[in-house]
Amino acid sequence: MSYLYAAYIITWVIHIGYIGTLVRRYKRLRQEMEDLKRRN
């Protein structure tokens, strides 16, 4: 059972970790875009 749980947990750790990086990158880009708009 430990192999099964390990496989399922690792799958979701990878997916959630990747979604986390997408959210971080999106927030950073939105901030950059707003800064650029404010400057112009």
Place this chain on the structure above:
Amino acid sequence: MKRAFPILAVLTVALLCYGLYQALWVAPTEKTMGDVQRIFYYHVPSAWTAGVLFFVNFLASIAYLVWRNTKADALAVAAAEVGVVFCTIVLVTGPIWARPVWGIWWTWDLRLTLTLVLWLIYVSYLLLRRFSTSGQTPVIAAVLAIFGTLDIPLVYFSIWFFRTQHPQPVIGGGGSIDPRMLHAFFVNLIAFTCFGALICWARYRLEVLRREVEETQALESLLEPRSAR
């Protein structure tokens, strides 16, 4: 389209939860392997989704080469990156399944090796996109993607044409399967496909935004010296 995203996200999460319930509690335990066989419900749908995303990357790359459409190029990047995530899951869950069943984590079997090669091709593609500063990068990447796609049928058919450690497919390979197992499998297959499409969509929007920021920055840097004069 933006309004549909949260609705589709909720539906996909519900489908994934249902798939998890089916895989862990409803599908019967396989007689030979026991509970570890349930890795199948994540391993195969992940491989399928990775294949679909790499195929989207292939189509988008062709579209870019033919029409020089920047949106197609952005879609190619998004599909490749999300495809690599799903392919990573295949390469991680496979050895976790192999260890208790085969007694080894990894073997240089044709199916496994070709899957690793596929992963390396698309990681190379992403590294090329990330670090190359040449204006020709999208064209070179599109050509690499087209050649990379040739590995997908090789991965799939490797177990049909060669003797490998990897088992023959149960579904579509002439084997029999319990209907509850089949149901759990198809629920997860649909759930993972929807999940992959949704993340790819989010990554595509991110790529479009990144390009907008870069273009605005480039425009600003062109205008700055003039305003300083």
